Amino acid sequence: MNGDWTWHGGALAAAQRHFGGDARDWIDLSTGINPDPWPGVASLAIDWQRLPEAGALTALETAAATSFGIDPAYVCAVPGSEIGLRLTGRLIGGAAHHVVPAYRTHGAMIAASTPVGADDMMQHGDTLILANPNNPDGRCLTPDMLAALLDRRDAGSWLLVDEAFADGDPAASVAPLVGDGARLIVFRSFGKFFGLAGVRLGFVIAPRDIVAGLRDLLGAWPVSAAAAAIGTAAYRDTGWIAATRAALPRRAAALDAMLARRGYTATGACPLFRLIETEGAGALFERLAHARILTRPFAERPDWLRLGLPADADALARLEAALG
Known part of the structure; x- marks a missing residue:
């Protein structure tokens, strides 16, 4: 597993070089960062x-x-x-x-x-x-x-x-x-x-x-x-902060439900990311990467894969399709 991906999230350029495509083809779920940034x-x-x-x-x-x-x-x-x-x-x-x-x-x-x-x-x-x-x-x-x-x-x-x-x-x-x-x-x-x-x-x-x-x-x-x-x-911007605090758990719950439909149990109480534990985490990372979806694997825990929140319903659906 390439250290560019196991050391830290966000190595999108390395993923592009290895798996192909350009930035607009990819969904980056490797970082745990809010996909809906503050708009001001x-x-x-x-x-x-x-x-x-x-x-x-x-x-x-x-x-x-x-x-x-x-x-x-x-x-x-x-x-x-x-x-x-x-x-x-x-x-x-x-x-x-x-x-x-x-x-x-x-x-x-x-x-x-x-x-x-x-x-x-x-x-x-x-x-x-x-x-x-x-x-x-x-x-x-x-x-x-x-x-x-x-x-x-x-x-x-x-x-x-x-x-x-x-x-x-x-x-x-x-x-x-x-x-x-x-x-x-x-x-x-x-x-x-x-x-x-x-x-x-x-x-x-x-x-x-x-x-x-x-x-x-x-x-x-x-x-x-x-x-x-x-x-x-x-x-x-207290209004945006309050709205975002309300929205993130709902979106995390939607990710949990989708993962459950595909046979994965999501863990974690932080609404910005979820961790799944599966024996084939490395193969799953590769499969998602070939579908231009970047996630976060771990060299010390080859059974772990972390996923950030998809940005919208289309991204969530694309992740579900890639999970098969």
């Missing part, structure tokens, strides 16, 4: 000749904080949550465990981190890194479960929660628990829920000393003028 980008006026103003960054972080239900003092905008994870890992260091399976960066952000299964994560008191909802299996922990994990931390250790897929259900977030007296850091991604991964925008929600350390590492102009403008306007 085209109406924004962005001055590409000027550096971002300091006030634009403040407006962005305030809009995001309002959406997250937290104080803006604890929010630091970063050029993608990937960079936020890695820089935070550099800041805190020390002994750590990362819950697997999960996003690969969780294992790379702290050099001394070792993997631990979800069933054993309560057994360790050092810094713990996990995602909620988790990727790729969609496992969700309740805020009470996460609070118990936070209470379990040893002195000087942290609970690091990657909430890249949490925008669909704000009640599941522990971001409101972040404060100067809490050993908790939360990471949020803009691109997944808003369907605009190319903007490269994320947020670290942390005690103020961590935020200050991140700002020192990031330097001036941590995000582009475009990212600031798009993020600010999108987080202020």
Whole structure:
């Protein structure tokens, strides 16, 4: 299996080279990104000749904080949550465990981190890194479960929660628990829920000393003028956010029903993607790719295949036909 597809979703160019066709022939279900992006980008006026103003960054972080239900003092905008994870890992260091399976960066952000299964994560008191909802299996922990994990931390250790897929259900977030007296850091991604991964925008929600350390590492102009403008306007669009939070579970249920008709059981509580477990996952990936549908296989779990939401009824029907 080509590492271009098992390392990360979104390797559409590699799929085109290997299986043929051009971009318009393909349905990309490999990323778990909202296929209906926030629609306001085209109406924004962005001055590409000027550096971002300091006030634009403040407006962005305030809009995001309002959406997250937290104080803006604890929010630091970063050029993608990937960079936020890695820089935070550099800041805190020390002994750590990362819950697997999960996003690969969780294992790379702290050099001394070792993997631990979800069933054993309560057994360790050092810094713990996990995602909620988790990727790729969609496992969700309740805020009470996460609070118990936070209470379990040893002195000087942290609970690091990657909430890249949490925008669909704000009640599941522990971001409101972040404060100067809490050993908790939360990471949020803009691109997944808003369907605009190319903007490269994320947020670290942390005690103020961590935020200050991140700002020192990031330097001036941590995000582009475009990212600031798009993020600010999108987080202020509460009507679109509410409608999308209502629509995504319905669309995920339609995907579940279709997969069940074809003999597959979908797992996961995140409405942006589903995981299926089947002995022939590699062959199924190849068959779908020959039908110009890109999904996400896993080198370490050849029985897994992750599928994002199809963009519309036609895409769902085309996926069903390809599944046979």
